[in-house]
Amino acid sequence: MIRLVLVSAALMLLLAVTVVAAHLPLGPAKPWIAYGIAFAKATLILWFFMEMRSEGATARLAMVAAGVWLLMMLTLTAADYLTRSWIGG
Amino acid sequence: MPEQRALHEPFHQPARQREADRLGMIVFLASEAMLFGGLFAAAMALRLLHPVEYVAASGHLKLWLGTANTAILLTSSLMAAVAVEAARSGSPRLAGWSLGSAIILALLFLGIKGYEYLGEYREGLVPGLANAHFGTRTQQLFMNFYFVSTGLHGVHVMVGIGLLGVSALSRAAREDRAAVLIGNAALYWHLVDIIWLFLYPTLYLPGVS
Numbered sequence: 001m002i003r004l005v006l007v008s009a010a011l012m013l014l015l016a017v018t019v020v021a022a023h024l025p026l027g028p029a030k031p032w033i034a035y036g037i038a039f040a041k042a043t044l045i046l047w048f049f050m051e052m053r054s055e056g057a058t059a060r061l062a063m064v065a066a067g068v069w070l071l072m073m074l075t076l077t078a079a080d081y082l083t084r085s086w087i088g089g
Numbered sequence: 090m091p092e093q094r095a096l097h098e099p100f101h102q103p104a105r106q107r108e109a110d111r112l113g114m115i116v117f118l119a120s121e122a123m124l125f126g127g128l129f130a131a132a133m134a135l136r137l138l139h140p141v142e143y144v145a146a147s148g149h150l151k152l153w154l155g156t157a158n159t160a161i162l163l164t165s166s167l168m169a170a171v172a173v174e175a176a177r178s179g180s181p182r183l184a185g186w187s188l189g190s191a192i193i194l195a196l197l198f199l200g201i202k203g204y205e206y207l208g209e210y211r212e213g214l215v216p217g218l219a220n221a222h223f224g225t226r227t228q229q230l231f232m233n234f235y236f237v238s239t240g241l242h243g244v245h246v247m248v249g250i251g252l253l254g255v256s257a258l259s260r261a262a263r264e265d266r267a268a269v270l271i272g273n274a275a276l277y278w279h280l281v282d283i284i285w286l287f288l289y290p291t292l293y294l295p296g297v298s
Binding site for chain 2: 008
């Protein structure tokens with residue numbers, strides 16, 4: 001129970017950090033920081049609240065598979081939009 | 090952890106049954122992540138094509154309402170996680186109260202979201218309505234994305250409230266030392282929270298200057 005409260009405190013701290021970081025003049029790094037913090041919060045929730053830390057390999061594999069597929073979709077979509085200007089179109 | 094639940098066909102071991110139970114839920118949640126993944130890909134494409142207009146459109150949303158809702162959902166998730174531990178350690182009363190708190194926070198989330206929608210309606214930021222007016226086409230697309238994504242998320246919040254409610258009202262669920270129903274409802278609730286954690290930097294944070 002104490003562990004859950006500590007994880008929750010860490011989540012709130014990360015939320016505060018992301019709000020402060022959004023107000024700082026960090027330029028192009030801003031979205032990376034914002035999504036990095038979101039990813040850190042999601043990892044804490046998956047590991048502790050969703051109990052991936054005590055789950056077997058099959059369940060962890062199912063979760064990681066979702067992440068890998070999402071990463072492929074987002075990477076390939078970005079690869080399209082980021083390189084369109086290279087061919088002047 | 091004593092496994093006190095009954096074995097159902099075709100399982101012969103409680104551990105195997107529990108594993109199948111959790112795996113089924115996680116595969117379902119992975120498919121939910123894919124559903125929202127498509128929306129995030131659309132937002133990313135919009136932002137990559139029109140970075141300046143995207144940031145300007147985001148600036149019209151109310152950062153503090155989004156931030157408050159993030160804190161509320163995070164706390165609600167904590168309550169759901171506490172309910173699971175309480176049920177496992179044989180404290181059905183605490184489990185019930187924790188689930189109740191999680192539901193109240195979820196309703197508060199929906200209330201704030203509704204208040205936010207009302208403000209956007211008054212500012213003419215709802216696409217398709219007579220009073221809608223946008224500075225750029227990108228802002229219109231951004232607001233389309235905003236209502237589709239937060240609307241779909243809102244539907245998930247309502248389903249989550251239903252699942253948490255059924256778990257809270259069921260005496261059998263609260264007294265189940267394996268916390269099968271409460272555990273799976275909590276898993277769903279945590280995923281709804283995680284989706285919001287990514288909607289927050291997609292919708293609210295870009296517009297902060």
